Amino acid sequence: MAEIRIEGLTRSFGDVRAVDDISIEVADGDFLVLLGPSGREKTTLLRMIAGLLEPSAGRILLGERDITHLPARQRDLAMVFQSYALYPHLSVERNIGFPLRTARVPRAEIRSRVREVAGQLELDHLLDRRPRELSGGQHQRVALGRALVRDPQAFLMDEPLSNLDAKLRTATRTELTALHRRLGRTFIYVTHDQVEAMSMATRVALLNDGQVEQIGTPTQVYDTPASVFVAGFLGAPPMNLLTARVEAAGPLLTVQAPGLRIPLWPDSAPSRDVTLGIRPESLHRVPADDAATGERHPGVEIDGVVTAIENLGSEEVAWCDVHGQAVALRGPRPLGLAVGERTRLGVDPARVHLFDRASGRRLAWQQPAVRSAVTIPAGGPPVPPDPTSVAPAAASV
Ligand SMILES: Nc1ncnc2c1ncn2[C@@H]1O[C@H](COP(=O)(O)OP(=O)(O)OP(=O)(O)O)[C@@H](O)[C@H]1O
Numbered sequence: 001m002a003e004i005r006i007e008g009l010t011r012s013f014g015d016v017r018a019v020d021d022i023s024i025e026v027a028d029g030d031f032l033v034l035l036g037p038s039g040r041e042k043t044t045l046l047r048m049i050a051g052l053l054e055p056s057a058g059r060i061l062l063g064e065r066d067i068t069h070l071p072a073r074q075r076d077l078a079m080v081f082q083s084y085a086l087y088p089h090l091s092v093e094r095n096i097g098f099p100l101r102t103a104r105v106p107r108a109e110i111r112s113r114v115r116e117v118a119g120q121l122e123l124d125h126l127l128d129r130r131p132r133e134l135s136g137g138q139h140q141r142v143a144l145g146r147a148l149v150r151d152p153q154a155f156l157m158d159e160p161l162s163n164l165d166a167k168l169r170t171a172t173r174t175e176l177t178a179l180h181r182r183l184g185r186t187f188i189y190v191t192h193d194q195v196e197a198m199s200m201a202t203r204v205a206l207l208n209d210g211q212v213e214q215i216g217t218p219t220q221v222y223d224t225p226a227s228v229f230v231a232g233f234l235g236a237p238p239m240n241l242l243t244a245r246v247e248a249a250g251p252l253l254t255v256q257a258p259g260l261r262i263p264l265w266p267d268s269a270p271s272r273d274v275t276l277g278i279r280p281e282s283l284h285r286v287p288a289d290d291a292a293t294g295e296r297h298p299g300v301e302i303d304g305v306v307t308a309i310e311n312l313g314s315e316e317v318a319w320c321d322v323h324g325q326a327v328a329l330r331g332p333r334p335l336g337l338a339v340g341e342r343t344r345l346g347v348d349p350a351r352v353h354l355f356d357r358a359s360g361r362r363l364a365w366q367q368p369a370v371r372s373a374v375t376i377p378a379g380g381p382p383v384p385p386d387p388t389s390v391a392p393a394a395a396s397v
């Protein structure tokens with residue numbers, strides 16, 4: 001069993017608590033990605049799991065075994081570093097086989113294991129080369145090979161694809177996912193690249209200020225971000241975050257942002273300042289004909305002026321100025337918008353997110369059952385908000 005349990009793990013550097021009381025359970029066979037911007041303790045956390053850095057407090061369990069204070073080499077974990085160090089004077093074959101030689105594995109077995117791993121990573125034709133005769137991507141694969149050759153209980157990887165060009169990174173990503181499936185081993189993988197996280201992880205843990213901001217499947221963290229930090233980190237461009245307020249108005253609560261009113265279920269919660277989140281792909285352009293008739297769907301359409309267009313290949317992003325706030329709309333190219341143009345943006349109310357302005361935490365909300373005032377976009381009715389995303393009861397709107 002290679003279940004890894006991290007309990008109350010803490011690490012201070014001087015007076016600064018870098019990793020602050022983190023607890024995570026990584027199930028056997030999970031591919032957990034530790035995701036976060038630069039300097040958010042991802043490497044520090046991984047180094048403690050690997051046994052390269054002593055925690056200030058807390059425990060690390062591998063299956064039933066407490067490995068918190070065990071030397072790195074006794075942990076049966078393989079680590080691939082951000083800056084992989086190969087032995088410059090050894091051939092690729094000897095670099096990959098190095099961990100087996102130190103473990104005194106018989107020579108014939110080393111040879112066959114190295115060849116098997118080299119085959120998996122398409123390094124067979126490079127076995128006699130020295131590291132200086134390899135490209136960056138080949139280097140990286142040799143470093144991976146050296147981790148794979150040992151068949152450890154779990155793999156710890158720190159940005160192993162960071163030095164690859166875009167094409168090789170995509171290919172190696174697919175290869176790593178396949179490898180994970182084939183080996184059935186536990187992976188803990190550090191990256192600040194959300195595409196890597198979303199595409200490879202079975203679960204993602206977002207780190208911020210030394211703590212876990214949210215942990216969940218890629219779908220959960222994207223569709224129901226637990227906080228403004230998560231919402232603003234995931235997505236390209238990330239979620240539009242608008243200053244808004246929830247107000248009791250007649251029988252309904254409405255969330256009000258400049259030029260935008262969205263009705264919510266009546267509730268006894270008080271009015272409050274909120275951050276309204278709308279993903280760029282949740283906005284659609286209201287065709288000019290509809291806009292020209294002057295017919296409005298109150299609360300679900302906003303007017304803006306296009307300030308920039310970004311071509312992403314198959315899609316396009318239009319940046320709009322909406323009452324002084326920058327709002328991105330993302331959709332298939334061409335969107336048919338031009339810089340300087342006035343446009344009306346439609347918002348599917350079921351796809352908006354609400355966060356408490358002060359705490360930044362997600363707020364639970366519901367829409368009125370009667371949707372007469374709501375535009376339902378082509379492609380079917382809106383997806384209701386995920387009930388699992390419900391914030392603590394006290395915080396619900
Ligand atoms: N040995 C150390 N002594 C003092 N501070 C440290 C030490 N190691 C890390 N830190 C600090 O801890 C914080 C987290 O560093 P860490 O390397 O874990 O970040 P990271 O999330 O891996 O960032 P990146 O994405 O840039 O690799 C940083 O502010 C860093 O300066």
Ligand SMILES: [Mg+2]
Binds near residue numbers: 042043044082158
């Ligand atoms: Mg790092």
